[in-house]
Amino acid sequence: MSPRALLAEVLLRILHPVLLLASLWILLRGHNEPGGGFVGGLLAVAASAAMALTLTTAEARQRLPLPPPRLTALGVLIALLSGLPGVFAGQPFLTHLWVTVPLAVTELPLSTVMLFDLGVYLAVWGAVGGYCLSLLATVEEQQ
C-alpha cells in the first residue's frame, strides 16, 4: 500500500517470522491450555494481513506455504485424516489416540488431536488469509 512506510516495512520483515512462530506456539499450547488451531490460525492470518498492508498482497501471498484454496483444502483433509487412526484401532471415526514417544532425556507426547488442530490451523490460515488478501488486492487495484 502506498505511501510507503519504511519503518513498518523493515520492522515487519523481522516481525513476520516471529508472528508465525508465535502462532505455532499458540497452536501447540492449545494441547492443555487456552489456545489451539483456530486461534493460532488467526494469528497467522494477522501476520499475512500485516504483510499485505505494509508491503504488497503479492508479497504476502508468496509467503504462504501454498496458494490459499489448496492450503485450506490440505488443512481440512488433515483434520479428516486425523479421525482415521481411531477407525483402524476399531473405534468410531474421530476417536482420538495419544502416544508418548520416549526420547533420551525427555519424552514427546503425540496425539491425533494435535493433527486435527494442525488441520484447523492450516484451514483457517488458508481460508481467512486468502479472503483478506483478495479483499486487500481489490483495494490495491483501485489505488
Added chain:
Amino acid sequence: MLVLTPLLVPLATALLCLLVPPGWQQRVSLAGALLLLLCALALASQVVGNGPLTVVAGGWPLPFGIEFAADRLSAALVLIAALMLNVVLLWQVGGSADAAPAAATLQPLLHGLVAGAGAAFVTADLFNLYVWFELTLICALGLLALGGGLRQLDATLKYFVLNVVGTLLLLAAVALLYAATGQLNFRALGAATAQLPASIALPLLTLLSLAFLIKAAAFPFFAWLPASYHSLPAPVLALFSALLAKIGIYALIRCLSDVFHPAPDLLFNVLGWIAVLSMISGALGAAYHWDLRRILAFHSISQIGYILLAIALASPAGDAAAILFMLHHSLVKAALILTAALIFHACGHYDLRRIGGLYAGRPWLSLVFLLLALSLVGIPPSSGFWSKFLVVRQSLVQGEYLWAAAALGVGAVTLYSMLKIWLEAFWKPHPDESWQAPARHRLLPAHAALGGLVVLILSFGLLPESLIAYVMAAADSLRGRS
C-alpha cells in the same frame, strides 16, 4: 463407518479435487462420485438387511456425542443424491448442452453440496443438522455465483438473503430447544419434548417447522427458488432441484416424527393448507411462465406441496407416500431439466416463444420429454402416477376430501403447462423458418446420463411393488406416530 461415507467420501473428493493438478481433477471427481454411489448402495443393502446403522463420532457417550444414524429413509435419499451426482458429473464430461463453465471450483463445490446433503440425511443431532444445512448453503451460493455476471450475482443475493433467514430461524429454534430440554440428540430430544407443556412445545415446533418450510420452498416462503434457479447451468440446476428442497422436507419429516412425537394435530392441519396453497401457487406460476427453466422451477414448488400434503396426513401411509413422492420428484424433475438443456442445445433458447419444430427435428427427444411430462402429471403407469395415487388415496381414506380435490385439480393445471411445452417446443414449427437442428456435437455423455435416468424412471413406473414395499417399511420405522 459406512454410515459416515455419505459425508466423508464427497468431502474428501472435494478436497482432493482442490489439491490435485487441474488435469487430474475430473478423474478424481468421477472416481469419488462412483465410490459414493457404491457406498450408498452398500449402505442401503445393509439397512434393508440388518436394520438401521448408527455410529457416534469420537466414541463419546450419548447424549453428548454426535450420533449418525441411517434408516431406510436416509439410505434412500443418500442413494438418490449419489445417483444424481453421477448423472450430473457425467453430463459435465462432454462440456456441451448448457454445461456449467469449467471453473477450478466447480467440481469441489458440487461434491461439497452432496457432502452437506448426505450428512444432513444421516445425522441424528439437531445442531449437527444445522451445520450441514450451512455447508450445503455455502456450496450452493458458490455454485450460484460461479459465472460472476450480474444476472448470477443478483440471483445469488436473493437466494442468500431468504435462505439465511431460514438458517437463522433454525439456529434460534435449536438454541431454544436446547434451553428447554438440554438435549440435541434426536432420540434424547424425542423423550425430552414429550415432557414439555404444550405452551412451550408448540411455539418451538412451529419455529423449527418454519425454518424447514423456508428451506423446502413451501408457500409462502418459496420466493427464493424461482428467483435463482433459472440462472444456473442445467446440470447444476438438476442437482439443486433434486437435493436442496428435499433436505428441508427430510428435516421436517424427521422433526415431526423423531424430535416431536406426537406432534400436535393443529400443526398438521396448518401444514395441510400450506401444502394446498403451495400446490396451487406453484402450478399457477408455472402456467404463467414461458421460460422452460422457470416453468420447471415453479412446478417444483407445486410438487413440494404434494409431498407436504402427504406429510400433513400424519399417518404411516401418508409418510410412505411422501417418501415415494420425494424419490420420484428428484429423478423426474432432474431428468426434465436435463431434457430442457437438450432442447436449449437444439434451439439455442429456453423461452418457448423462440423455439419450436423439435418433433420433426429431434423425435427421440420428443419421446423422452413426453414420457417425463406424463410422469410429472401422473398418467398411469408412470412413477408420478403411483406417487400421486398414494397421496390422493390416503387423503380420501382419512376423509380430507378438500385436500384430495386440490391435488387432483392441480394435476389438471400441471397437464396444461406440460401441454404448453409440448405444443410450443415440439409441435409448432420453429419461428425462424431457416432454423435447422444443429449437429449433435459432443453430446454422447449427456445422452448417456439422461438415458440412464429415463430407464430408471420407467422401471420405477412399471415395477413399483418393491419400491412401494420399501417406502412402507421406511415409514413404519419412523417412530412415534403409529
Added chain:
Amino acid sequence: MIWAVALALATVIAAGTYLALSRDLLRCLIGLALVGNGINLLVFSSGRLLSQMPPFVAAGAQQLAVAANPVPQALVLTAIVISFIFLCFSLVLAVRLLQLAGSADTAQLRAAEPAAVDAVKPALEEAA
C-alpha cells in the same frame, strides 16, 4: 444477568431486522449479520448463565468442577464461525454487485428477473 442478556438479544435482533428490511443492499446484509449475532448470543445463553468459571478441567483433576456448561460454548463457537463465513461472503457479494449494477437499491436489481412488459406474459430474456 439473564434478563440483561435477554434485553441485549432483543435489541440486537430488532435492530438487525429493521436494517435487513431496508432496500439498501449493504444495510440489508449488515442487518442479517446483526440478527445472526443476536441469535449466536441466544445460543450462548441457552445453557443458562450460572457460573462464570470457564469450563477447563483443573490440572490433576479428572472431571469438571463448578464451571459453565461447555456445550453451548462449543455450539456458539461453531455458529460464530459460520456467521463469520456468511458475513465475508455477503460483503464480497455486495462489493461485486455494487460494481456491476452501479446501484445499492435492491428494488433496482432486476437482472435475474426482468420486469414484465406485456400484460399477460413475462419478459422475454435474452439467451444466457
